[in-house]
Amino acid sequence: MFVTDLTRKGRNGLIFTDGPIWREHRRFALHVLRDFGMGKNLMQERVLDEVSILIDEIKMQIFEGKKEISVQDSIDLAIGSIINALLFGYGFSKNKKEEFYELKTHLKNFMRAVGYPLFRLCDRNPIMFKALPFIYGNVIQATDKLENFFMKELEAHEKEINFDADIEPTDYAEAFLKKRKELEAEGFKDHTFTNKQLYAVCLDLWIAGQETTSNTLAWLVMYLMLNPEIQKKVHAELDQVIGSDRFITLEDKIHLNYLNAVIAETQRFCNLVPMNLNQRLVKDVEIKGYRIPANTTILHLISTVLFKAVYRKKFRRGHSNFGGAYL
Ligand code: HEM
Structure with a gap:
């Protein structure tokens, strides 16, 4: 551009x-x-x-x-x-x-x-x-x-x-x-x-x-x-794994399953860069019958991946809120 x-x-x-x-x-x-x-x-x-x-x-x-x-x-x-x-x-x-x-x-x-x-x-x-x-x-x-x-x-x-x-x-x-x-x-x-x-x-x-x-x-x-109920669960996990007298470090990461899930769910749900960055196709490709020539600028919409599973499986059952996919 x-x-x-x-x-x-x-x-x-x-x-x-x-x-x-x-x-x-x-x-x-x-x-x-x-x-x-x-x-x-x-x-x-x-x-x-x-x-x-x-x-x-x-x-x-x-x-x-x-x-x-x-x-x-x-x-x-x-x-x-x-x-x-x-x-x-x-x-x-x-x-x-x-x-x-x-x-x-x-x-x-x-x-x-x-x-x-x-x-x-x-x-x-x-x-x-x-x-x-x-x-x-x-x-x-x-x-x-x-x-x-x-x-x-x-x-x-x-x-x-x-x-x-x-x-x-x-x-x-x-x-x-x-x-x-x-x-x-x-x-x-x-x-x-x-x-x-x-x-x-x-x-x-x-x-x-x-x-x-x-x-x-x-x-x-x-x-x-x-979501105070999710906050309580994070707090309980931190109390159990870390206590209150030291910092959390990267070594603790593998023991904090619930916190990891909350972070992943935050990244999914806040959908921070929904259109990703623009990319240039370096060669011609064909996807489902559509031919896209080399040098076309493409935007891959990451939101279609972040929300698709939830829409398909859970949307109608009211799980479209934060926590719907993982927690
Ligand atoms: C939550 C935090 C972050 C999010 C959501 C995020 C998101 C993204 C996304 C969606 C892309 C485009 C990837 C693609 O084109 O396929 C990107 C690229 C990039 N990000 Fe991040 N990013 C984050 C943190 C950071 C940090 C901390 C740095 C560096 C200090 C960084 C540096 C870059 C750079 C340099 C690129 C371009 C890479 C390239 O074209 O080779 N990002 N980021």
Whole structure:
């Protein structure tokens, strides 16, 4: 789409690329995230740090006698901190909340500009674009704000990195910049580890990782509030398996069957990315007599899978609510 080239400063990033640049950077991203311990160690420590701050903050608000507490705001800040630690090596929760709110404002304006219905219409129609320059201007402005924000972070971060020391990187930007140095030292001039690619990956990981996780958890909290009987069962399982004097860690996962089911059911029921992402067919295919040529953009509607079983088996018996499929 035109919009993705505009906002990623060309065909950059992870989400809206394909071919060699996608393959190279997806592999690099998975490699870096695994090194940080995706699903274990460093990642778990970062998550638990934020969980601890989040619990303290909510407890403090209760202690201060607040009648209404926005759990969603606290979750949002915690997830933002974890993603930022992953990208730039530091979180926001302790003393950088203002920075988080600034980034959230830029992202909100960005999403609003690219989601604006007239802009969506213009996306496929260059003539309309020319006729309505203000729409184009809004997207450029929102994109520039985000790019400036990330580039400022990156410049400050680059100054702190010791490129000579043989130390494993602990955040994505550091790993990326070190890889660039390495390639340049080996004489590769036309590599893809450019500033534009780094900006676009930061944007992609921020949007893909922050909003999705934060909103899924916010839905989970709401479902538990609306379903006290399910909440009681989760509580009973946690009392039995964990007790109240320690954090839950990944090692506990296999013993928490009911909690796992509640999380799976949350992901099914909140149906967070109902149209998935667009994909390009790399070859002609035929499905049930329909021929779809190569290079067609396709959207696979994950909601048809998430709800189908429930519709078929249980819908008429009144099980279309949260908990209908698993609990
Ligand atoms: C509850 C949380 C999440 C949900 C519901 C979610 C959902 C999705 C979906 C539906 C896709 C499209 C898959 C496809 O095209 O077939 C996707 C892709 C992607 N997600 Fe997530 N995601 C979540 C968390 C994350 C996190 C935490 C990160 C990274 C920190 C992330 C990074 C990405 C990236 C980079 C892609 C593009 C992959 C590619 O095209 O190679 N996501 N996500």
